[in-house]
Amino acid sequence: MLRILVMNGPNLNLLGTREPEVYGTQTLAEIEAMIAGRAADLGVDVMFFQSNHEGALIDRLHDAMGDADGVVFNPGAYTHYSYALRDAISSTGLPVVEVHLSDISSREEFRAVSVIAPVCLAQIAGLGAESYTKGLDTLVAHVRGEDR
Numbered sequence: 131m132l133r134i135l136v137m138n139g140p141n142l143n144l145l146g147t148r149e150p151e152v153y154g155t156q157t158l159a160e161i162e163a164m165i166a167g168r169a170a171d172l173g174v175d176v177m178f179f180q181s182n183h184e185g186a187l188i189d190r191l192h193d194a195m196g197d198a199d200g201v202v203f204n205p206g207a208y209t210h211y212s213y214a215l216r217d218a219i220s221s222t223g224l225p226v227v228e229v230h231l232s233d234i235s236s237r238e239e240f241r242a243v244s245v246i247a248p249v250c251l252a253q254i255a256g257l258g259a260e261s262y263t264k265g266l267d268t269l270v271a272h273v274r275g276e277d278r
Contacts, residue, residue: 132173132273133176134175134221134270137178137202141206143182146160159258164262164263168241188214191222195224199224200224201226203226205246211245216248219249225269225272227268228252230251231256231258251268
């Protein structure tokens with residue numbers, strides 16, 4: 131069975147209360163439950179990890195090399211400046227789909243650029259919590275070779 135890691139970066143533990151006009155009212159736990167349901171439909175196993183610390187995210191990506199077939203990743207604010215996370219993604223060789231609840235391209239200028247996207251399989255943004263399920267679908271299709 132495929133194993134997919136779903137990672138969330140800084141401040142995403144505050145979903146549901148953090149700027150609901152931007153990020154919605156669903157909590158991270160509710161989004162994870164939705165992802166788990168979609169994973170069950172796809173016949174894949176999912177693992178979840180959230181950290182507010184860049185190094186912990188990098189360590190989990192490294193650990194995923196022997197633990198996961200791919201990663202769905204919302205790097206939060208690290209999206210825009212973490213070359214360390216970019217290098218970790220590139221170094222693992224794992225397929226990664228970058229996801230965002232909001233449409234980062236239509237937000238503040240500093241949020242419009244992702245330094246992570248060039249080393250990811252895809253970026254899915256602006257669909258709210260559905261960005262995660264679309265990201266999971268995209269990743270699973272890729273790993274299974276169904277996207278060719």
